[in-house]
Amino acid sequence: MSAPVRPAPVQSLADGEWHRLHPASPLLRGGLVFIAVLGFVIANLRERVVDFFLTVFAPSTRDAFGDRYGSGQDDWANDPIGGIVNHGLVGWALLGVVAVLIVVIAAFWLSWRMHTFRVTPEAVEVRSGILFRSHRSARLDRIQGINVNRPLFARLFGTAKLEVSVAGQSANVQLAYLGSALADRLRADVLRLASGARAERAAARGETAATNGVPVAAGTEASLSNGAPLPAAVDAADVATAPSASETAPARVAAAARAGALVGQRVDEFLAPELDPDLAPPESVVHLPFGRVIGSTLLGGSTIWAIILVAIIVIGVTTGQAWVLFSFVPAAIGLVSYMWSRITKSLRYSIAGTPDGVRIGHGLLSTGNQTIPPGRIHAVEATQWIFWRPFGWWSIRINVAGHSVSASNEAAQRTTVLPVGTAADVQRVLALLIPDAAADLEPLAAAGLTGRGGAGGFSLTPRRGAWLRPFSWRRIGWAATSGVALIRRGALVRSLxxxxxxxxxxxxxxxxxIDRxxxxxxxxxxxxxxxxxxxxxxVDRxxxxxxxxxxxxxxxxRAAIDTTHHWGAVEPVRPEASPTPEPAAAPTAAPDETGADHAR
Amino acid sequence: MPEHDAAEHAAPTEHDGIAAGPAETGRSDEWRRVSPKYIVVEVVGSLIGMVVFVGAALVVHFLWHQQWALWAAVAIGVLSLIGIAFEPRRVRSIQYRLRADDLVFRRGIMFQRQVAVPYGRMQLVDITRGPVARALGLADLKFVTAAAATAVTVPGLPMEEADRLRDELVALAETRRAGL
Structure with a gap:
């Protein structure tokens, strides 16, 4: 601990100082496992405990149990507790248990104390570890996305997990856990810093928003950039642990009110939409009906696998092949859990554009949302499986640097931007994902989703292509507009x-x-x-x-004129920051601008 | 290959006016081949592979008296020799070209592949040298971008050429750095 760490209740976490995580973090990260282990041990010693209480309260039944345990009492392997009791080591054993408990709690506390993070204008840094210290730093201009996840348990504690994903495998910086509201605000701050936008720009945007009749957004922008205090309830919740236990009645009333406010706040957080209503346009551009989620999952490719698996298992069981159970039941369980997670993660799905990128939220009990800053999307694909075709359903997946490398379930969730939607939904989502070319893309995307042949500006594949792609050669085609290349292909699985x-x-x-x-x-x-x-x-040679x-x-x-790493740095700032400034003019013009920046 | 000639003729007119880039370091924008000595590296590699597989087949034949193994050995030997006979042609097909803004690499006679990598996209440039290549003073230059599929490796460059090219490309990548 070289740098001083500021005390817990702070207004903004992105002030360049070192901060700690939420005090409940160790419990949420590892403590639950510890409690589960404890519960497991107690459950296994249930008979022993019952025996103990019977001996105390009903000594007459002792014999029945004594017979059962008598034979194994000296056998440490079978009955360590019996061995301990027999050798008179109860005191030592209790001491050992207490020592282990103290060590575990101390380790949790210490790991919490040593786990600090800070957000500077350049990077997000995390220091952690007790014996092996690690110091991880993620450069802000390399941020590929920010995820705020709230697992069910964490939500009960009013906390959230913030994950900053950067390009590179398993290079993500995770802040688990933070106070829920603090996490949302930290995300906004990190995005603002990463965008290169200056505080006065944020303020200016707030003003224009206000004149446009969106006062809520203006208020938040201002409070975000100035680090103004939150609504009192949040602070009250975080400081609720502070001892205010004076014996006077008014204080008690105040404490009760505070507890009530805490409960009310938790309930509000639970019911609040996943998208922060202040930061995003309140309406998600896509509405995902429950029936469509269920239907699309049942008609998805996994269903076919599920049917095949069930058939194999049924056949195996009826013909008495026991090995089938061992080899296929786990696969079936995995498949069902995948479908289930797909359904639950698609519930309350929302996608909306914010000034700092696309925000996708989902989840009913455990919620999560993902913010992809502009210019981080490397490829987009809309696909339609043949069973989805009668309903006109599409799903959209994207390539993002970093977290889409592994094929895990979680990664699949993150790269799926639209689980299922209509063609109109696809158009709206594409406009969010590729905002620069949205207007030019619309007619091409419409032709690309369902069209074939040379219609709608796509290229025509020569007829001899049918030798190589007998079914889909009519669909295969390309188009390009305003810096976006479109590739249309696939007959069974349509893809754009x-x-x-x-x-x-x-x-x-x-x-x-053959091509040649x-x-x-x-x-x-x-x-x-x-x-x-x-x-x-x-394609023709x-x-x-x-x-x-x-x-x-x-x-x-396109790469040369792309400025999306600093999407917030606007034109007024650019002339002075341009690569060839007049040597005399630049230093005189810059100071008051940048000085103002730092003053904010 | 006629299209190579066409490209060589077309090249100077296409990219004549661009001053910045490799031209200013004395490089001309044309297709360049790798060192002919690289044929030796490839042939040695093929021979080693051939010896291993033919040897394995012969062992199977003589120890277990499997007739098919003998035929397999013969087939592998013949195919490898044919491959080796085409080796000079294949090595000649490996070409690269430093254009104003990107590096174009192509290789292959049966399966041709041509890749264009913008300089600004190069994340790192890697030099590797195998034992045979080292004996001949050659090195392989590998270009890594954020996309795994790029997979551009220019093999068989003379060592000093590889060093110079690496420094040049790193410098170019630095000036045209374009995010991810």
Whole structure:
């Protein structure tokens, strides 16, 4: 602990000082496991406990139990408690238990004390560990997303887990747990710092918002940037533990009121929509009816697997093949839990655009939301499985640097932006995900979702492509508009892939022997790893060469003018920050601007 | 390959006017081949692979008296020799080109692949040297971007050329840094 740590009740966590997590964090992170282990041990010693109480309160029944335990009393392996009692070590055993408890609690407390974090204008840093200290720092301009998760238990404590994901595998910075309101505010602060926006810009935006008749947003913007105190209830909740136990009646009334406020606040948090109503436009652009969630899951590909698995298990059981149970039941359980988590995570789904990126919230009991700042989306794919086609349902997945690498359930959740939605929903979500090109994309996306052939501005695949893609060759096509490449393909599983060229990593053209014979080629746009792969499987050879050159060129151009790492830094700031300022003018012009920044 | 020639002729007109980039370091914008000595590396690798597989098949044949193993050994040997015969052609097909804003790499005769990597996208440039390549004074230059699929490795560059190219590309990547 080199730097001083400020006491707990603070207004803003993003002031560059070291802060601690919520005091309940150790309990939420590891303590529950400890309590569960304790419960397990007690449950296993149940007979012993019953025996003890019977001996105390009904000595006559002692014999019945004594017989059962008598034989194994000296056997440590079978009955360690009996052994301890027999050897007169009860005192030592109790001492040992107490010592272990003290050590565990001290370790929890110490780990909480040593776990500190700070948010500076450059980075989010976390120090943790007792014996092995770790110091992890995430640069703000590399932030790929911020997730605020509230598991059920954490919600009961009014806390939330904040996760800052940066590019790189398992490089995320996790702050578990923080007070719920503090986490929301910290997210806003981190996003504001990462955006490069200055405080006066935030204030200005607040003013314009106010004149536009959105006073709520203005108020929050101002309070966020100035670090003004929260509504009193929140502070009261965090300081509620402070000893206010004076014996006077008014104090007691105040304490009761405070407790009431605490309960009321918890209830409010539980019922509040997952999107912070002040920061986001209050309406999610997509409404996901419960029936559609259920229906889409039942009609999804996992259902077919479930049916196959159930059939195998039934056949196995009826023919007496026991090994089938061992090998397939776990898979069935996994599948069911996947479907269940898909349903629960799709409940209360919401997606909305905020000034600091797209915010996606979901969950009924355990809730979570994810904020993806602008310019972090490397590829978008809308897919429609054949069973979804009669209903016109689509789902949207994205590639984001960092947290989409692993194939785990959680990663799949995070890369699924729209679990299921109509074509109109897809249009609205695409407009949020790729805001710069939204207007140009709309007609192309409509043609790309369901169209075939050369309709709607997509390229036409030559008929000889049918040799390689007999079903989908009519659907295969590409289009490009305002820095976004669109690839349409797939007949059984319709797919429309969009790649913002400003974030394309490289482009490859590949020609196999059959391709060469048919004068065809394949094009692949390389993006960061994720569920979406942007492949144009079949295209005319000459067209492919032209497309390759065009993509390679446009990727460089778009990347050069892309300013999305600092999405909040607006034009008025840019001239002085431009790479070639006049040496005399820049230093004189800059100070009052930047000075004002720091003063805020 | 006719398209190579076409590209070489077209190249100077396409990117003539661009002053910044490799041109200012004395490089011209044209397709370049890797060192012919790289053929040796490839041939040695193929021979080792051939010896291992043929040897394994022969062991199976002589120890367990499996007739098919002999045929497998013959087939592997013949295919490997054919592959080795095409090795000079394959190595000649490995080409790279430093354009104004990106590096283009291509290789392959049966399965051709051509990749364009913008300089600003390079996260790191890696030099690796195998034992045979080291004996011949060659090195492999690997370009890593944020996309795993990019997979561009220019093999068989003379060591000093590889060093110079690496420094040049790192410098270029630095000036054109473009986020992720």
């Amino acid at each position: 892939t969009l790649v913002p060229l400003a974030r394309m990593q490289s482009v490859a053209i590949s020609v196999g022997p 014979w048919l004068r065809l080629a394949g094009i692949r746009l390389h993006t960061v790893t994720g569920p979406v792969s942007a492949v144009l499987p079949v 000459d067209e492919a060469e032209r497309l390759f050159e065009r993509l390679a060129e446009e990727a460089v151009d």
